[in-house]
Amino acid sequence: MSRAKQFWLMKSEPTVFSFDDLKARHLSTDHWEGVRNYQARNYMRQMKKGDLVLFYHSNCETPGVVGTAEVTRETYPDHTAFDPLSNYYDPKSKPDNPRWFMVDVKWKEAFLGMVTLTEMRRTPELGRMKLMQKGQRLSVMPVTKEEFEKVRSLGMTK
DNA sequence: GCCAACGTTGGC
DNA sequence: GCCAACGTTGGC
Numbered sequence: 001m002s003r004a005k006q007f008w009l010m011k012s013e014p015t016v017f018s019f020d021d022l023k024a025r026h027l028s029t030d031h032w033e034g035v036r037n038y039q040a041r042n043y044m045r046q047m048k049k050g051d052l053v054l055f056y057h058s059n060c061e062t063p064g065v066v067g068t069a070e071v072t073r074e075t076y077p078d079h080t081a082f083d084p085l086s087n088y089y090d091p092k093s094k095p096d097n098p099r100w101f102m103v104d105v106k107w108k109e110a111f112l113g114m115v116t117l118t119e120m121r122r123t124p125e126l127g128r129m130k131l132m133q134k135g136q137r138l139s140v141m142p143v144t145k146e147e148f149e150k151v152r153s154l155g156m157t158k
Numbered sequence: 159g160c161c162a163a164c165g166t167t168g169g170c
Numbered sequence: 171g172c173c174a175a176c177g178t179t180g181g182c
Contacts, residue, residue: 011180037165037178059180117181135163137179 006051007148008043009065009131010105011058011139019055019066019110028107029072032140033080034088036100040140045075047103054143054151056131057114064116065151073104111155125150 010032012018022030035041053069077098080088093099120126130141143151 013180039165063181137164139179 003048005145006046006048007054007143007145008047008051008071009054009056009129009141009143010069011056013059014057015060018057019107022055022069022105023107023110025107029104031073031078031102031104033078033102035078035102035139036081036088036090037138040138041101043138043140043142044103045101047071047074049074052108052148053105054148058139062114062116064114064119065111065155066114067110067155068108068152069105070108071103072106075101075103078102109152111152111158113155113158115151115155119154120151123150123154 017030022028032044035044049071051071053071054065055067055069056065057063077095078088078093078100080086081090081093081098081100082095083089084091088100090100117131120129121132126132126147129143129147130136130138131143
């Protein structure tokens with residue numbers, strides 16, 4: 001019997017890498033590079049193939065969830081940490097002892113309309129989401145199955 | 159652009 | 171190990 005599917009929220013700045021950018025990639029799939037926070041990294045290392053992701057646009061005019069993605073490859077070293085020319089270079093991460101990791105995600109479904117942060121805050125069932133907690137800034141965080149499905153249903157009933 | 163809330167760094 | 175200084179995130 002396979003393990004239960006898990007659910008996540010991943011943030012990306014749309015001017016850097018948007019949901020449409022993911023869709024436009026070969027096979028609508030890309031690696032999730034650049035996570036440089038230990039807690040977010042640890043969550044990412046728990047991700048399993050088939051887990052579903054809420055794709056969140058952050059640090060933009062209207063932050064919110066724009067659609068869903070699926071984990072297609074589990075944790076492996078983030079090679080951008082080894083590249084001195086990368087914005088994500090970290091000399092303390094070595095190929096023989098990597099500090100940072102990534103997963104691959106595949107674009108899955110665009111919502112009919114964005115579920116904005118404001119709208120999520122107004123939704124009682126989403127009140128306990130980590131995203132709502134003051135001061136939390138993780139770019140990768142778990143959500144419950146119920147939260148995932150609530151956000152998706154809001155996004156698909158626009 | 160502002161700034162609250164973190165996380166990280168490094169001197170001691 | 172403490173903690174001040176600094177850097178980053180991300181909503182507003």
